[in-house]
Structures are given as C-alpha cells and as structure tokens.
Amino acid sequence: MIKIEGNLNASGKRFAIVASRWNEFFCDQLVKGAQSALIRHGASEESITLFRCPGAFEIPQVARRIASTKKFDGVICLGVLIRGATPHFDYISSETTKGIGNATKDFDIPFGYGVITVDNLDQAIERSGSKAGNKGEEAALTVLEMCSLLEKIDGLI
Ligand code: RBF
Numbered sequence: 730m731i732k733i734e735g736n737l738n739a740s741g742k743r744f745a746i747v748a749s750r751w752n753e754f755f756c757d758q759l760v761k762g763a764q765s766a767l768i769r770h771g772a773s774e775e776s777i778t779l780f781r782c783p784g785a786f787e788i789p790q791v792a793r794r795i796a797s798t799k800k801f802d803g804v805i806c807l808g809v810l811i812r813g814a815t816p817h818f819d820y821i822s823s824e825t826t827k828g829i830g831n832a833t834k835d836f837d838i839p840f841g842y843g844v845i846t847v848d849n850l851d852q853a854i855e856r857s858g859s860k861a862g863n864k865g866e867e868a869a870l871t872v873l874e875m876c877s878l879l880e881k882i883d884g885l886i
Contacts, residue, residue, distance in 0.1 A: 733885075735878030740771035742802040742876060744778070744869075745795045751784040752809035758857035759807040759843055759865030766869040785810050785844055786821050789828025796836040803872035804832075805841040807865050809857070812848045822846045839875035843868025 744767055748760050760779060767777055778801070782791045785808035792804045806829050812818040825844055833840050843864045845856045855861040 733878070733881050735874035735876070735881065737770045737870060737873045738877065739767050739776075739873055740773075742772065743776045743800060744772060744872065745780060745792075745801040745804045746777065746869075747780045747782060747788050747791045747795065747804060747806050749782050749784050749788055749808040752811055752853065755809040755845070755853045755857040756807060759809070759845070759863065759868075762858060762863030762866035763805050763807060763841075763843065763869035766866040767873070770870075770873055784808070784821070785825040788825055788844065789832055792829060792840055793832050793836070796832060796838055796840075801838065803839045803841065803876050805865070805868050805872050806843060807868065808844040809853055810844065810846045811850065811853055812846075818846070837879075839872045839879065841868030841872040 746760060746763050748756050764777060780791055780795060782788060788806050788808050792806050795801060795804055808825065810818055810822050829840050829842050845864050847853045856864050
C-alpha cells in the first residue's frame with residue numbers, strides 16, 4: 730500500500746490568521762497558540778499576517794477575500810462563540826461554520842477551522858490553552874499538514 734500524508738513544515742510558506750474581536754481575551758489565546766505552532770514548525774514572524782475582524786460572523790468573508798489575493802498558502806480562522814440567552818449563538822455558529830466550509834470548497838488553499846463554540850466561560854478557558862488544549866494551535870497544525878498533503882497530491886499529477 731502506498732501511503733501519502735502531510736508533514737508539518739512551515740518554512741517558506743505564508744500564512745494568514747483571521748481572528749475575530751468578540752471575546753477577545755480568548756481569541757488572543759487562540760492567536761498565540763496558532764502563531765507559536767507555526768513558528769515552532771519553521772515559519773518566520775514575517776510570514777504570518779494577522780487579520781482582525783469584528784465577530785465570528787465576519788470571518789468567512791475576510792478569509793475568502795484573503796484567499797482571493799493568492800498571497801497566502803493557508804488561512805487559519807479563529808473565533809470564540811459563547812452561547813447566550815437568545816438563539817443568536819446557533820445562527821452565527823452555523824453561518825460561520827458553513828462559510829468556512831464553503832471557502833474550503835471554493836479555493837485551493839487550506840482553511841483551518843479554529844472557531845470554538847462553547848456553552849460557557851469554563852469551556853472557553855478549557856479550549857483556549859488549558860485542559861482541552863488550544864484550538865488555535867490545532868487549527869494551525871491542520872493547515873500545515875493540509876498544505877503539505879495538497880502539495881503531495883499535486884505532485885502526483
Ligand atoms: N461574535 C462572536 O465572535 N462571538 C460571539 O459570541 C458573538 N455573540 C453575539 C451575540 C449577539 C446577540 C450578536 C448580535 C452578535 C454576536 N456576535 C458574536 C457578533 C457577530 O459575529 C457579528 O460580528 C455581528 O452580528 C455583526 O455582524
């Protein structure tokens with residue numbers, strides 16, 4: 730059996746991080762996690778650009794516009810949605826997730842899905858750098874792996 734999988738080498742690649750400003754304290758932790766993962770795997774500081782948008786709802790539009798520039802090898806989408814008393818959480822989570830998913834289908838580069846959707850602050854703490862890891866770091870590593878896997882698939886043709 731021939732097995733093809735991606736590696737985690739960020740050197741020579743350019744990355745965009747799109748992070749929303751809502752729940753900024755937690756978002757910043759996700760950004761730090763993503764940035765540190767990229768740097769640890771060989772990215773230079775100058776190869777990473779952070780784009781800040783208002784809320785999670787806006788992330789897909791920004792991510793798509795960034796991909797259209799063709800200046801980046803991967804886009805890491807980071808946001809924090811915390812459930813409130815109204816159905817807004819469900820509407821925004823759904824649109825954000827669908828929007829990032831659609832971007833993945835419409836563009837050739839990988840998009841990391843590091844938008845956490847949580848019921849309360851404890852869950853946000855857990856997912857932004859404590860008990861449940863750092864979802865920003867995980868999204869960055871996924872983008873790295875996907876960049877490499879897609880390159881290898883292209884190399885087959
Ligand atoms: N944006 C987030 O990124 N996280 C949230 O938890 C969040 N909660 C919201 C709750 C309500 C009731 C509203 C109206 C907006 C919320 N937003 C949140 C902002 C949303 O993503 C978007 O930026 C705004 O609705 C403006 O388009």
